[in-house]
Amino acid sequence: MIIDVHGHYTTAPKQLEEWRNRQIAGIKDPAAKPKTSELKISDDELRDSIESNQLRLMKERGSDLTIFSPRASFMAHHIGDFEVSSTWAGICNELCYRVSKLFPDHFIGVAMLPQSPGVDPKTCIPELEKCVKEYGFVGINLNPDPSGGHWTSPPLTDRHWYPIYEKMVELDIPAMIHVSTSCNACFHTTGAHYLNADTTAFMQCLTADLFKDFPTLRFLIPHGGGAVPYHWGRFRGLAQELKKPLLKDHLLKNIFFDTCVYHQPGINLLTDVIPVDNILFASEMIGAVRGIDPETGFNYDDTKRYIEAAPTLSAKDRYKIYEGNARRVFPRLDAALKARGK
Ligand SMILES: [Zn+2]
Numbered sequence: 001m002i003i004d005v006h007g008h009y010t011t012a013p014k015q016l017e018e019w020r021n022r023q024i025a026g027i028k029d030p031a032a033k034p035k036t037s038e039l040k041i042s043d044d045e046l047r048d049s050i051e052s053n054q055l056r057l058m059k060e061r062g063s064d065l066t067i068f069s070p071r072a073s074f075m076a077h078h079i080g081d082f083e084v085s086s087t088w089a090g091i092c093n094e095l096c097y098r099v100s101k102l103f104p105d106h107f108i109g110v111a112m113l114p115q116s117p118g119v120d121p122k123t124c125i126p127e128l129e130k131c132v133k134e135y136g137f138v139g140i141n142l143n144p145d146p147s148g149g150h151w152t153s154p155p156l157t158d159r160h161w162y163p164i165y166e167k168m169v170e171l172d173i174p175a176m177i178h179v180s181t182s183c184n185a186c187f188h189t190t191g192a193h194y195l196n197a198d199t200t201a202f203m204q205c206l207t208a209d210l211f212k213d214f215p216t217l218r219f220l221i222p223h224g225g226g227a228v229p230y231h232w233g234r235f236r237g238l239a240q241e242l243k244k245p246l247l248k249d250h251l252l253k254n255i256f257f258d259t260c261v262y263h264q265p266g267i268n269l270l271t272d273v274i275p276v277d278n279i280l281f282a283s284e285m286i287g288a289v290r291g292i293d294p295e296t297g298f299n300y301d302d303t304k305r306y307i308e309a310a311p312t313l314s315a316k317d318r319y320k321i322y323e324g325n326a327r328r329v330f331p332r333l334d335a336a337l338k339a340r341g342k
Pocket residue numbers: 006008072178222284287
């Protein structure tokens with residue numbers, strides 16, 4: 001089967017955005033603040049929003065199951081306080097849970113966390129536990145910069161984040177390191193902030209020894225790892241100067257990359273440079289780049305085509321990228337599939 005490890009609910013019915021806009025208005029004007037119960041989205045509306053979008057494209061392009069989380073750019077952890085983030089995360093996670101119940105063969109959830117700048121990450125634990133234990137979610141998206149482009153939190157290797165890591169290890173779930181909207185005009189959200197964050201997360205891990213404290217902790221760095229594979233020699237050299245072990249021993253037991261790279265030469269480089277055991281198939285469809293590439297006639301985010309055409313991959317390699325690695329990095333996904341005889 002083909003598992004896409006990176007999909008967001010970017011096509012939620014418009015009531016969700018309308019509710020969020022009222023919530024944001026309510027930060028300044030408490031009288032405008034909506035109740036959670038005022039958001040009403042029926043199962044038919046959810047079904048329509050998926051069948052005509054993600055599920056249609058999955059069937060057309062030939063993927064089977066998407067690991068599905070709330071829309072990343074809408075997390076916007078910089079807006080409001082913890083209570084605002086907490087209510088918003090609860091709503092967005094519940095919608096992904098409902099989608100996973102409506103389409104159990106095609107979607108399984110990953111949680112957004114109710115992060116808020118300057119707030120102790122341990123406040124995220126109740127929502128995290130609910131999503132894993134009650135909703136059957138198989139991972140989390142962890143935002144290394146809840147300030148939205150100002151980087152006011154300590155690096156991911158700081159003890160600040162350890163309560164999240166302790167819970168991840170206990171529940172045996174990975175985190176995709178995923179920022180949200182940039183509110184810094186210098187950084188375009190999907191063209192700069194996302195890729196900067198991918199690169200930054202990797203470099204933070206390189207300079208520290210986080211995985212000595214958490215040998216089984218797993219991070220999935222999306223968008224093909226940002227600049228990491230392209231500059232692999234630089235990172236190897238920096239690790240050497242810092243007297244760190246070889247990257248395969250220092251980081252690659254714990255850090256994985258997805259395939260959300262939207263052209264063939266990028267995938268060729270990724271699959272040539274990064275060991276195949278560390279690459280997980282993903283498209284981030286329907287997401288950041290929605291157009292058709294005039295050079296190929298196919299959608300930029302139709303990433304399966306690039307994996308199929310990558311010259312160095314064997315059939316066994318493709319199995320790992322499409323399925324085997326996802327089952328290993330997301331053990332709860334593997335267990336859920338086995339429970340269904342898959
Ligand atoms: Zn994403």
